[in-house]
Each structure stands twice: as C-alpha cells, then as structure tokens.
Amino acid sequence: MQDRPTKLVEYQTYIDGKWTGAQSGKMFETSDPYTGEAWARIPECDKVDADLAVEAASRAFETGPWSKMTATARGKAMRRIAQLIEKHAEHLAQIEVRDNGKLISEMAAQTKYLPEWFYYYGGMADKICGSVVPVDRPDHFNYILREPVGVCSFITPWNSPLMLTGWKLAPALAAGCTVVIKPSEYTSASLLEFMKLVIEEADIPPGVVNVVTGYGAVVGEPLVTHPKVAKVAFTGGTATGARVNELAARTFKKVSLELGGKSPNIVFDDCILDDAVSGAISGIFAATGQTCIAGSRLLVQETIHDQFVEKLVAMAKQARLGNPQLYETQVGPVTTPPQYQKILGYIDIAKSEGARCVLGGGPATAEDGGGKYFVKPTIFTGVDNKMRIAQEEVFGPVLSVIKFKDEDDAVRIANDIAYGLGSGVWTQSVRRAHSMAQKIKAGTVWVNTYRAVSFTMPFGGYKASGLGRENGAEAIDGYLQSKSVWINNGPGGGNPFIMKTAG
C-alpha cells in the first residue's frame, strides 16, 4: 500500500493564463481510491469562477492573439502540445491512477497514445476549407466559409480524464475555438498537471484553454447555461447528459453527448474460442468495468454456452487484484465510494432477480492485503435480457451472460436496450460479421476484437448513448459552422418587396 501522504498537494486552477484559487477561497480534497486517503486539495469553483473563465475564453476568441493566428500556426501549436504530452506521458498517467485507481498499464497506454489526437487534428487545422457554390443566379459568386463556433465548454467524467478531454480539445483547437474545461470532481489533478506541463509550456495564449474545478451542479451548470458559450461537449452518465442537453437547448447551443452504455458482446459458435474468451474478459474486467463501452452483456450461442462459461470463469478467476500503480496488477479498485456501493447493490439486485452467480459476487481484498473499494470480478449466468442487471449500466466488474439461439435472436437481444454505444461480434464467418455489423444499433461494432479506439475512427452513441461523434475527420464539424456569402456582381434592384427566391 502507498503511505499516507503527510502533506496534501495543493492545486490551483487555470483561468486566462493565470494560476488561481476559487474566488470563494474554498477547496475540496481528492482521494486515492486504492488507499482511500486524501492526497490533494483542489479549488472548489462556483458560478463566479465559471463566468470568469467563459469571459476569458470569449476575449481570447474575439480579440486575443489566438483569433489572429493563422491556421498553420494553430497546427504548429498543436504539434507542440503533442510533443509535450509525449514528454510527460508517464507522469500524467501516474497522477490519473492516483486519482481514479485505474491500472497504470491502461492509463499509461492512453497518455502515450494521446499525442496522436493533437498531431492528427493539428494537421487538419489549415485544411479546413470552405467551398465555392455554383448558385442558381446569374452574375453571382457565392461561397461558404467554415468558421469556429466560438467558446466551448467541456464537461468530463472520472474514468479516463485526459483521454476524454483530448478527444474534445484537439478538434476544438484545430477549428480555432477557445474552451473552458470542467473535469470530474473525483479526478481534477491530471488536467491541472496537463495545463502546467503542456498548455502553459506550449505557449498557448491566455484564455484559449481554461479550467474550472468543482462539483457538477455548482460549476458545471453555469458552463452549460452561459450565453457566451456556443457549444457544450459532455461525457458522463445518461441522466446528467439529459439535464445538460435540456439546459443547453434554452440558449440554442450546439451539444455533443457521450453517455452510458450496456454493450452486447456476442459470441457465435463459429468463433475462435480462446480469442473470444479473452475478448469477453477484457471487455468487462479491464478498467474494473468502469468504461462506457464495457461489454457488460455477454450473449453466447446456446450450442457453446456451457463450454464457454467454463473457460471464461477459469480465466477470470486468475485475475490479480492489487495496487493499480503496479504494471502486473490486472484489476484495480473501484474509483469512488458511491460507485462501489452502487456495484454491490447491483450484485444484490441480480441475485434477487434469479441470476446465477458463477464467479465473485461481493467485495474483495487485493492480493497484497491492501486497498479499498475492491469488488470481485463477478459473472452471472441465466440472465434474461429483461432483468435490471441486463438493462441498466452497472459501471463495474459485473458480467451478465445471456444465451441466444441464432443470428436473429442475437440481433433482437442486442438491440432490445435503451443504449447503443459499443458492441462486439465473435465469428469466423465474413457474411455473418458484415450482416451483424449492419443490424446492430450501436455507434461501434467490433468484430473479433473489443474496446479498440483510434483518433481516425468516429466514436459515439446511438439512442440513449449520446449525440454526435468524437474522433475521426467528422469530429471537427462539431466545432465549426457554415456561413453563406452571396456576392452579386451584376445589376441590383428588381422588385424590393419580393424575396429573391427564384433565379
């Protein structure tokens, strides 16, 4: 176990290029989920700080050096950001693990990969082209400008703080926007380190990237309602996302939402069994199940069900629970005490619904004897898709195994859910792979792999899993708007009382 820190690290937040506390002077503590001990103090911002940050972002957008910078220079600045992330990747990962308890092997892989987002979108900055339109009027030269939307608010969850920020920040900066970021109150530290080691070092002008820290309802909502915010990019729970969407609609903001999931991971009897077992395990137990794309509903074809479950349990049993800062650990603690209680509550619900617990099913202690908030990797069989354990997001290491007959049955069960984020298909049939990919209603379908993401591929949800897409070339559209320019090179005049709808 880590020692209890004798002195808490004190963080400041970053507004208008300056380090500051909350105007109220309030702070809150952030804890290490492995030790359960507080290790740092974070400014507890409120509406006053949110307003200051939005005003700073608005000035930077309207009149600051950023607004005058060429797109090529913006791209260069983004490459500096990428290089600085590369330099500090391991340190940033360690801070994330300290705050959210996810495995260092996963968080380090994320921070090492994150520069790619800034290289990719940085390269796009000076390739955002408008177009000339052959409009249906004589003597006209019409064109479309693509302009940045303006000030953007980002609100992020605790499970992958920097990665999910980078998915928003890179296209927003490439488009020329300015931003205010509110990280989760559970995991603010890595973003504040990122601001110091990366954004400040990269000489990004004041006000372009601002951070306010604190609680969602207190400092998150003012970022969603502020009239000078043009776009809100939110990642978090579906209920919070609905609230954010409603509030943002009142002032007609653009909104993108990356929300919860209950993803089906579908195993056909023609799969490579060992690959599918590994895919099922990493789909649910990686990151202690605390990922939006967790393959939490495992649909197994009835012909191989018993054999598959036996292999699954045998492999899952071997998981090494322990200190998430060690590379050999395979399952870490749950991030927050409320989340820990919620997971245990769902395990009870599953048992009371009649699902059969074939592995785990309760609290655990790490192998080194240390640690708090550990839950045993848990597998339920005999799950009916109508049960709450199959329909509701647990966000923990709890797998529901559901039997199916054939392809049609698998598609019916997979789609009989409010969510539509990820999905997996394990098969060797090319026909079946493409057919399933077309029929599953989800933003991502992985075939013979699971939980892969890339800056080049759009990511997002169908149905209650969200609105809009992050990543891939199309993500930049979420930070741009079109302006139609009409130039009449011919005679003006005509009937002043009739709209010029016809040529």
Ligand code: NAD
């Ligand atoms: P959450 O919804 O509780 O919080 C997310 C963020 O919203 C936090 O920063 C929080 O402070 C803020 N917030 C809370 N109430 C708010 C309000 N009224 N107004 C504005 N902001 C508010 O989610 P969480 O528990 O931090 O994260 C877990 C959830 O995130 C899960 O449902 C998971 O599926 C989802 N998630 C989705 C994706 C995705 O890409 N689809 C990725 C990661 C996590």
